[in-house]
């Protein structure tokens with residue numbers, strides 16, 4: 290079993306009348322990349338602030354590396370690097386100078402860590418260029434570099450992809466993946482768009498209105514969103530045989546509710562219907578199903594996509 294880095298039990302945060310987080314039970318395991326997904330106001334930042342000690346819970350408990358006492362938690366937090374909200378950068382300074390300010394503020398003695406970290410995030414060659422001339426992707430990477438100054442084991446990033454263009458998203462994605470792969474760093478990243486964290490995170494935690502609505506690994510998410518023809522019939526065994534023998538495919542799966550998911554012939558549903566009908570199989574349902582990631586997320590939280598109802 291993987292080591293647990295963060296564990297919360299019934300973690301709750303109230304702001305006067307607003308319940309920002311309600312009874313959050315979560316476990317973050319070592320070595321994984323977690324995508325923390327929720328719409329604006331869902332409670333993501335509040336959760337990350339509680340973990341990093343920027344705010345205190347109203348009730349519930351939080352443990353880091355198994356430690357939960359106030360003093361011990363503060364000690365363990367030294368093992369965390371975080372970027373919560375936009376990093377405060379000095380635009381008229383270089384990347385190196387910005388890092389130096391942070392290093393001194395945080396009392397990190399080793400000066401060499403700056404060059405090493407800038408290299409790591411791909412900003413080693415920015416020399417005398419001022420931060421105001423950086424692209425958004427470069428600024429985000431500099432923000433991440435600042436979070437990495439203390440060589441953390443657990444990296445927490447709040448919306449690091451927000452506002453980035455596709456090239457910037459790829460830059461940040463590659464960086465996070467390599468930090469995870471090369472250094473075994475555990476990473477928790479928040480976003481309001483599931484699609485953005487797809488291909489970066491290996492686990493997804495969906496949050497809505499202060500509550501966790503789902504925790505799902507990437508492969509299961511793919512499985513659920515994969516487009517397929519859903520075949521419903523009482524004669525499941527015979528239908529599967531017909532698919533194999535007459536359509537020459539074994540690219541299907543029998544689901545627990547006895548629906549057959551066929552991943553072939555998506556452009557020729559009529560052929561599937563005809564073949565099953567020729568074999569005298571009574572088909573009670575035949576439709577193309579499968580969500581886009583965003584539809585899936587909106588379906589989970591009961592929202593809509595541009596006024597369209599989410600698919601079930």
Ligand SMILES: Nc1ncnc2c1ncn2[C@@H]1O[C@H](COP(=O)(O)OP(=O)(O)OP(=O)(O)O)[C@@H](O)[C@H]1O
Nearest residue numbers: 304307308309327328329330331332333334335336
């Ligand atoms: N300091 C605060 N005082 C009062 N209410 C707050 C405070 N911080 C957050 N809230 C409220 O708590 C809820 C959760 O906010 P939070 O910022 O954690 O959401 P979020 O998922 O991070 O969204 P966003 O991406 O918009 O920041 C919201 O209703 C927000 O208005």
